[in-house]
Amino acid sequence: MRHKRGFAFSKFKKISNKSFDCILILAIVFLIISFQAYLFFEEVKKDFLVSDTIYLAVPLFTSIVCFCTAKSYGFSDVFGKSIFALGIGIFFYFLGEVTYLYYEYTIEADPYPSFADLFYFLFYPFVVFHIHRNIQYFGEKVSKSTKILSGAIGIGIVGIFVFLTYSDFKNSLFSFYIGLFFIISTAVTMSFAIIGVKAFWQTVLSSSWLIITVSLLLFVVGDVWYYYLEINQLYSYKHPVNMFWIASFGFIVYAMLKHLRTM
Amino acid sequence: MNPLDALLAEALSSVIKKNLGARTLKRIEKRLQEKYGYTMTMSIKNFHTLDATLREFFGPTADRIEKDFVNGIFGTDTKNGDMWITIQNKELAELVLESFGNKEKRKILEYSFTNSTTLSKILKSCEIPKSSGYRLINELIQRGLLVADSYVSDEGKEISRYTSIFNGLDIHIKDNTIVVNCLFKKNFLKNSYIMKLVHNENN
Numbered sequence: 001m002r003h004k005r006g007f008a009f010s011k012f013k014k015i016s017n018k019s020f021d022c023i024l025i026l027a028i029v030f031l032i033i034s035f036q037a038y039l040f041f042e043e044v045k046k047d048f049l050v051s052d053t054i055y056l057a058v059p060l061f062t063s064i065v066c067f068c069t070a071k072s073y074g075f076s077d078v079f080g081k082s083i084f085a086l087g088i089g090i091f092f093y094f095l096g097e098v099t100y101l102y103y104e105y106t107i108e109a110d111p112y113p114s115f116a117d118l119f120y121f122l123f124y125p126f127v128v129f130h131i132h133r134n135i136q137y138f139g140e141k142v143s144k145s146t147k148i149l150s151g152a153i154g155i156g157i158v159g160i161f162v163f164l165t166y167s168d169f170k171n172s173l174f175s176f177y178i179g180l181f182f183i184i185s186t187a188v189t190m191s192f193a194i195i196g197v198k199a200f201w202q203t204v205l206s207s208s209w210l211i212i213t214v215s216l217l218l219f220v221v222g223d224v225w226y227y228y229l230e231i232n233q234l235y236s237y238k239h240p241v242n243m244f245w246i247a248s249f250g251f252i253v254y255a256m257l258k259h260l261r262t263m
Numbered sequence: 264m265n266p267l268d269a270l271l272a273e274a275l276s277s278v279i280k281k282n283l284g285a286r287t288l289k290r291i292e293k294r295l296q297e298k299y300g301y302t303m304t305m306s307i308k309n310f311h312t313l314d315a316t317l318r319e320f321f322g323p324t325a326d327r328i329e330k331d332f333v334n335g336i337f338g339t340d341t342k343n344g345d346m347w348i349t350i351q352n353k354e355l356a357e358l359v360l361e362s363f364g365n366k367e368k369r370k371i372l373e374y375s376f377t378n379s380t381t382l383s384k385i386l387k388s389c390e391i392p393k394s395s396g397y398r399l400i401n402e403l404i405q406r407g408l409l410v411a412d413s414y415v416s417d418e419g420k421e422i423s424r425y426t427s428i429f430n431g432l433d434i435h436i437k438d439n440t441i442v443v444n445c446l447f448k449k450n451f452l453k454n455s456y457i458m459k460l461v462h463n464e465n466n
Contacts, residue, residue, distance in 0.1 A: 072284075072286055073283070073284030073285075073286055073287070074280075074284045074285050074286070075284075076280070076281060076282060076283055076284035076285075076287075077281055077282045078282050078283055079283055079284050079287065080284055137282070137327070137328075137331070138321065138324045138327070138328075139324070199324070201322075202322030202323060202324075203320065203321045203322045203324060204319075204320050204321070205321075260286075263283075263284075263286055263287050263290050
């Protein structure tokens with residue numbers, strides 16, 4: 001068994017970096033397009049569907065990949081613990097999905113807003129911890145320009161959300177404030193990720209960190225779009241906004257594999 | 264090779280493992296082997312090779328990593344103009360404690376605090392039989408606690424004179440933890456690459 005695992009890993013390492021990147025990006029894009037196409041033809045939702053299974057499976061699989069990566073670093077103080085925290089954050093997102101579907105199918109109540117949002121929210125502090133732990137260890141003193149840039153990006157994200165929902169939010173003030181709360185959380189996460197990019201820029205982990213930032217950017221786009229849709233009551237489980245979150249988790253898996261290849 | 268750097272070498276490896284994981288340690292070791300033909304221990308003893316490899320992996324943040332390695336091993340405190348070093352690394356503290364826990368090794372080290380002389384004179388002054396004495400001295404040399412610092416000429420032959428790397432030692436218990444404070448000899452401190460690193464970080 002050990003021999004077989006070693007053989008598989010050596011094959012995984014033998015693939016060139018370019019091929020590895022191409023294979024994974026193409027795989028993520030292919031899966032996203034296929035899933036969206038499938039949703040287009042799926043019957044109207046009445047019962048638990050294949051798409052629900054995918055919405056549950058993707059974050060669960062991503063958190064398992066993170067836990068395995070943390071284990072391969074022996075839960076060391078920096079890499080191990082920070083990646084483990086990322087895994088916990090994604091696992092909370094998975095629990096959010098479970099709760100969301102529980103509201104939808106078992107209680108048959110509107111899942112937004114609901115207790116599921118608490119689990120969705122818990123994703124952010126763990127991701128911030130992941131980024132902060134890495135910056136704390138690897139980052140030099142954060143320069144003024146980096147602080148301004150990351151702050152401007154954070155404010156920009158919140159500004160875009162307010163701008164998009166400005167004309168509609170008076171109709172649904174409660175949804176607006178919940179949305180704003182989540183958008184501020186996602187903006188803070190993104191700002192930290194920008195500082196992380198600067199911290200890792202000249203290291204071998206720069207590409208892995210860049211992929212994590214791209215995944216968070218996809219998450220931000222998904223969040224802004226989703227809360228805009230919720231305020232205007234336009235959201236449906238078939239909406240392409242879901243693909244941003246799925247793609248985001250796909251890129252986190254890609255970043256973890258890249259991290260393992262580099263270190 | 265500076266004796267102080269050699270003493271700290273083993274402990275540094277465990278700090279890398281603790282912070283970055285065994286996987287990263289192996290990866291760094293592999294690169295060191297490819298580039299310099301060194302093992303991790305050898306590279307720590309030739310610190311510039313480890314420094315260059317860390318820079319290859321982590322860029323300018325290698326400075327910070329090195330500082331964390333050093334801070335995880337010891338802390339420094341200046342008393343009456345002398346720099347006392349508190350050993351925080353468990354393995355290193357146990358190595359010192361074990362050596363001072365042995366009555367005869369302690370005799371040898373205490374004598375060598377203030378004297379630099381040949382092995383035979385050390386054994387004679389400490390009244391330790393030669394049969395077991397050389398074995399004990401060899402252990403202390405291997406652990407880096409006793410080091411050759413000069414030579415003496417005897418009938419045309421050069422014989423090494425040995426001294427302890429410490430000038431003084433203070434072992435006490437604080438909050439159920441054994442604290443080992445060492446006063447290293449100034450010439451070893453002055454020439455230590457690792458101590459230079461600590462000095463640069465503190466400034």
